[in-house]
Amino acid sequence: MSEETITLEVTRYRPGHDTEPRTESFSVPYRKDWVVLDALNHIKDRVDGSLTYRWSCRMGVCGSCGMMVNGVPKLTCSAFLRDYHPGSIRVEPLANFPVIRDLVVDLDDFMEKLRRVKPWLIRETEKPVSEGEYRQTPAQLEAFKQFSMCINCMLCYAACPVYGLAPAFVGPAAIALAHRYNMDSRDEGYRFREPVLNDSVGVWDCTFVGECSVVCPKHVDPAAAIQRSKVAGAKDWAMSMLMPWGGKK
Amino acid sequence: MSDARPQRPGLYYPKMRTTWWLSRPGYVRFMIREATSVFIAIFLIEFLVLVHAVAQGPDAYAAVVGRLASPGWIVFNVVALLFALYHTVTWFLLTGVVQVVRIGDQQVPPALIVAGAFGAWVVVSLFLLYWIVVRS
Numbered sequence: 090m091s092e093e094t095i096t097l098e099v100t101r102y103r104p105g106h107d108t109e110p111r112t113e114s115f116s117v118p119y120r121k122d123w124v125v126l127d128a129l130n131h132i133k134d135r136v137d138g139s140l141t142y143r144w145s146c147r148m149g150v151c152g153s154c155g156m157m158v159n160g161v162p163k164l165t166c167s168a169f170l171r172d173y174h175p176g177s178i179r180v181e182p183l184a185n186f187p188v189i190r191d192l193v194v195d196l197d198d199f200m201e202k203l204r205r206v207k208p209w210l211i212r213e214t215e216k217p218v219s220e221g222e223y224r225q226t227p228a229q230l231e232a233f234k235q236f237s238m239c240i241n242c243m244l245c246y247a248a249c250p251v252y253g254l255a256p257a258f259v260g261p262a263a264i265a266l267a268h269r270y271n272m273d274s275r276d277e278g279y280r281f282r283e284p285v286l287n288d289s290v291g292v293w294d295c296t297f298v299g300e301c302s303v304v305c306p307k308h309v310d311p312a313a314a315i316q317r318s319k320v321a322g323a324k325d326w327a328m329s330m331l332m333p334w335g336g337k338k
Numbered sequence: 339m340s341d342a343r344p345q346r347p348g349l350y351y352p353k354m355r356t357t358w359w360l361s362r363p364g365y366v367r368f369m370i371r372e373a374t375s376v377f378i379a380i381f382l383i384e385f386l387v388l389v390h391a392v393a394q395g396p397d398a399y400a401a402v403v404g405r406l407a408s409p410g411w412i413v414f415n416v417v418a419l420l421f422a423l424y425h426t427v428t429w430f431l432l433t434g435v436v437q438v439v440r441i442g443d444q445q446v447p448p449a450l451i452v453a454g455a456f457g458a459w460v461v462v463s464l465f466l467l468y469w470i471v472v473r474s
Contacts, residue, residue, distance in 0.1 A: 104348040160361060187349040195349055228443035250365060253354045297432070298368045316436040 095119040095170055096177035097128055099140065102188050110188060112179075113137075119174055125165040126154050129180065129192075142192035149306060152242030156192050157181040162244035162304045183243055185253040199243060202259050205285050206267035211278025229274040236269035236314050238307040245301035245311050257290040261301035261311035264292060268314035271321070287322040295319075371428055374421035381418045384411075430455040 094116045102110040115136055117128045126144055133140045144154040147166045154165045159179050170178070186194035216223075245261035252258050267282045286292050295315045302312040345351055359365040384406070391402040405411070433455045434448025 102350050104350075107350075110350060184352065185354075187346070187351050189349060195346075226443070231445070248362075250354070250358055253358070296368070296372070298365065299432075300362060300364045300368075303364055310435070313435045316432075317438060320436065 093119040095128070095174050097125075097132070098177055098179045099129070099132070099192070100181040101140075101191050102182075104190055110182075114177075119170060121169075121171045123170045125156070125158055125163070125168040125170065125178060125180060128170060128178075129165065140192075141190045150240060152240035155183050155242045155244050155247070157184055157247065162247035164242060164244070164306050167306060183247040185247055185249065185256070186243070194243075196243065198256060199241070199246065199260065199263065202263040203241070203266065206259070206263050206282055207278055207285075208263075208266040208270055210270065210273065210276050211281060212275075213277045223275040225274055232274070233269045233272035236265050236272065236309055236311075239265055239269070239309045239311075240307055242306065244304045244306065245309075248300040248304040250298055250300075251294055251296060255290070255294065258294040259285065259288075259291050261295075261315065262309075264295075264318060265309050265311035265314040268318050271318070283322065283325065286318050287325075292318045292322060367428070370421075371425055374425040377414075377418040377421040378425070381415070381422075384415075426459065430459065 095118075097115045097117055098112050099115060100110045101107075101113045115128075115132045117131050117136075120127070126147060129140065129142055129144075133142075142154070142156070142165075144166065145151040146153070149164055149167050152164070155162060156165050157163070157180070158165065158168045159173065160181075162183060165180070180192065182188045182192045182194045186196065186198075189195050239262050241262060243262065245265075246252050249258075249261055252260050264286065267286055270276045271279050271282060292315050295312075297312060297316060299312045302310045305311060355361075359369045388399075388402055388406075391398040406415075431452060434450075434452040437451055439446040439451060
């Protein structure tokens with residue numbers, strides 16, 4: 090009996106050779122316990138070693154293997170072939186990002202934006218180590234924990250039409266991480282992040298399409314972070330109008 | 339918004355199709371929500387014309403009401419009402435995500451925030467219904 094197979098239609102792009110991406114079809118063995126990443130690894134190991142893509146942990150933690158699977162941003166290590174069989178599977182690089190080669194996209198733009206929101210604890214003054222750690226209550230942890238689960242997989246940027254149309258937009262993950270630190274009781278850096286968030290390409294660019302939260306594999310809900318940052322920004326603005334000499338945080 | 343981005347040689351920069359919003363149901367729902375603003379804006383103009391007519395006197399008011407009784411305007415108002423309801427319902431459903439309310443250490447469940455928004459909507463609507471329909 091011949092082995093059951095499934096077709097993968099994979100986007101290929103060779104810089105310097107191709108002017109635009111093309112599609113190449115591969116027939117790979119169909120296994121119920123295989124994910125799309127397993128199928129890509131099969132192609133690379135057995136069929137065409139030049140196929141290029143990113144991956145690392147194979148367990149939904151590292152955030153490297155994000156690609157468009159049948160037009161939807163997915164971690165390919167979590168997208169099972171059985172959910173698409175007997176149909177074919179279209180694998181494309183993450184939408185809205187420049188393509189370096191085949192399925193690998195350029196993330197420099199996000200890295201620059203991530204630095205801009207200062208995603209680390211900022212203190213006005215550090216207390217000496219001898220005074221011990223900064224302690225938090227479970228409720229204080231709960232206020233930001235959800236937003237700290239981001240793995241920078243970029244699925245949210247691939248799902249965001251605002252970022253696709255206007256790439257200057259700071260974007261879902263960077264804003265979610267800014268919000269994560271703003272909500273942290275140990276942090277005192279809101280005033281440094283606030284100008285980035287309320288910039289013309291910050292939270293107010295977001296039109297609340299909401300698909301970033303739909304595709305997020307870690308249930309971070311970046312759309313919620315963006316809207317809550319808008320509420321905080323609007324409150325700040327109102328306070329600065331009402332109390333121009335003392336209303337700002 | 340700006341799409342100015344220095345393009346590096348060798349990379350392929352994808353362009354979004356004008357039909358991007360048809361590619362996912364969530365995008366379509368978003369575009370419908372955006373389109374509601376057009377209908378609500380036209381309704382508001384209609385409403386201002388009506389208010390202006392009231393100020394002009396009974397004859398002017400009767401003339402405008404007569405024009406609005408045409409089938410075309412009735413259809414438009416029904417469609418505008420459906421869009422307004424769609425916008426209101428989808429917006430209220432999001433309030434639980436947007437507004438975090440804490441009482442002491444406890445966060446008020448998002449479902450309660452949403453229920454509060456719908457509850458307030460029903461109360462205000464019933465009050466207006468009583469005020470406009472029953473009292474007149």
